[in-house]
Amino acid sequence: MTIVVTGATGQLGRLVVEALLDQNVPAGRIVAAGRDLAKVADLADRGVQVRQIDFQDPASLRRAFAGAGKVLLISGSEPGKRVEQHQNAITAAKDAGVGLITYTSIANADHTDMQLAAEHQATEEALVASGLPFALLRNGWYLENYTDQLRTYLEHGAVLGSAGDGRVSAATRADYARAAAAVLLRDDQAGKVYELGGDTPFTLSELAAEVGAAAGRTVTYQDLPVGQYTEVLVGAGLPAGYAAILADSDLGIARGELLVTSGDLSALIGRPATSMREAVVAAAASRHEGTVQGADDGWGREPRSQRALKRRRPRLTPDPHAPASKVAGPTPC
Numbered sequence: 001m002t003i004v005v006t007g008a009t010g011q012l013g014r015l016v017v018e019a020l021l022d023q024n025v026p027a028g029r030i031v032a033a034g035r036d037l038a039k040v041a042d043l044a045d046r047g048v049q050v051r052q053i054d055f056q057d058p059a060s061l062r063r064a065f066a067g068a069g070k071v072l073l074i075s076g077s078e079p080g081k082r083v084e085q086h087q088n089a090i091t092a093a094k095d096a097g098v099g100l101i102t103y104t105s106i107a108n109a110d111h112t113d114m115q116l117a118a119e120h121q122a123t124e125e126a127l128v129a130s131g132l133p134f135a136l137l138r139n140g141w142y143l144e145n146y147t148d149q150l151r152t153y154l155e156h157g158a159v160l161g162s163a164g165d166g167r168v169s170a171a172t173r174a175d176y177a178r179a180a181a182a183v184l185l186r187d188d189q190a191g192k193v194y195e196l197g198g199d200t201p202f203t204l205s206e207l208a209a210e211v212g213a214a215a216g217r218t219v220t221y222q223d224l225p226v227g228q229y230t231e232v233l234v235g236a237g238l239p240a241g242y243a244a245i246l247a248d249s250d251l252g253i254a255r256g257e258l259l260v261t262s263g264d265l266s267a268l269i270g271r272p273a274t275s276m277r278e279a280v281v282a283a284a285a286s287r288h289e290g291t292v293q294g295a296d297d298g299w300g301r302e303p304r305s306q307r308a309l310k311r312r313r314p315r316l317t318p319d320p321h322a323p324a325s326k327v328a329g330p331t332p333c
Helices: 011-022 037-043 058-065 082-095 117-129 150-156 173-184 202-216 226-235 240-254 263-271 278-291 305-310
Strands: 002-005 030-034 049-052 069-071 102-108 135-137 158-161 194-196 220-223
Touching: 002 011, 011 030, 011 037, 011 117, 011 173, 030 037, 037 049, 049 058, 058 069, 058 082, 069 082, 069 173, 082 102, 082 117, 102 117, 102 173, 117 135, 117 150, 117 240, 150 158, 150 202, 150 278, 158 202, 158 226, 194 263, 202 220, 202 263, 202 278, 226 240
Parallel strands: 002 030, 002 069, 030 049, 069 102, 102 135, 135 194, 158 220
Antiparallel strands: none
16 A cells, blocks of 8 residues: 655655655655645656646546545635645545545644635544545744745845734744654554644744844844734735735734644654754755855845846746745745
8 A cells, every 4th residue: 555645746745755765764655745746756766656647637646545544635726716725635635545635734634713814624523524534734934934034034134924823833844744643654644633833832933033043133123013913925926816815825824723732743743853953053054055155144144146147037927835035025835
């Protein structure tokens, strides 16, 4: 029986496949499923089965799930379409006789009012209605939502948001991936609900302080009214509807809806989750290695040739799973 990982061509899915391989799961028992198989060609070279899927194409899902014992359903990347897409995957898994479907939901899905949670809540309801054995991985925020924007924070000397003094239990994609692999490799997981997040929650003010400390300069947190923050996100190039969802998610942080205290993540991965401070320091060190000596800010800048190339590139519509290009904008789960 195989383990199918949907979204294996994306960042989280790829990390789950790698985590399964690290746990000595035979490559031939893993199916890496996604839309662009060129992105997993190297996995195929290592013996992993690769299968093309499209959440809008139920037949492709049935083919990918054929013979599967377990399926990890990583939430789709198209907000507004995910309920239908996830239902297609659930139906295909049931038709294929899958023994367990594990879904990456959102933290505190059973009691959050965040707009972003609505599709996850509907998917959880669909799983219950399906009669399939299922487990829920209610993932919190990614630390990469913040660490990927260090250069922007330094450019403006500020982290922007509408989260007030709310605390967020963010963790790295790699930690969430290891947790998913652990659940996939355990028996008797039907009905399990894991609330996953970092061990040490933090405010955006604390994030700003850590970024400043890593760079040796002052970085502050500027708390904005949600309407103003939405306008800032739109100004950074995000579609208005998506910007509104992200700004609303900051209000969720302010209400404590992305605070996780279960300890489930560290228990699943067998060690403390990577902290915000560790992630910021690591990201700062990584960026510093690519700096040019004598550059204007001395930290976090790419070589001038690279910046010139970027200026020539056309502006693309932001991917729903990529943070805003110019300002702090969390990646939706």
